[in-house]
Amino acid sequence: MRMTGDGLLLSFGHLARSVSATLIAGLWRRMTSEQVEARLKALPAREQAGLVGGVLGLLFLCSLFAAQFGILGMLAFWLVVIVLVN
Secondary structure, three states, X not given: XXXXXXXXXXXXXXXXXXXXXXXXXXXXXXXXXXXXXXXXXXXXXXXXXXHHHHHHHHHHHHHHHHHOOHHHHHHHHHHHHHHHHO
């Protein structure tokens, strides 16, 4: 089945929002991922995009910083991400 450009972009948006909600819930332990995602959905589209872009951008910058320390840095980065998600 072929997805259109809009469908693919919408699917990516939902995935990015879910990833951001999971990371925020990992840091903010009082709320579950589903609760954080529901709060994100309640925000206007511009604020959602800013928050999701900020979280994913920060994750990207942290991965670049960890990459400066080689394979051990990347392993430490992935360990932190796994701990946050669980």
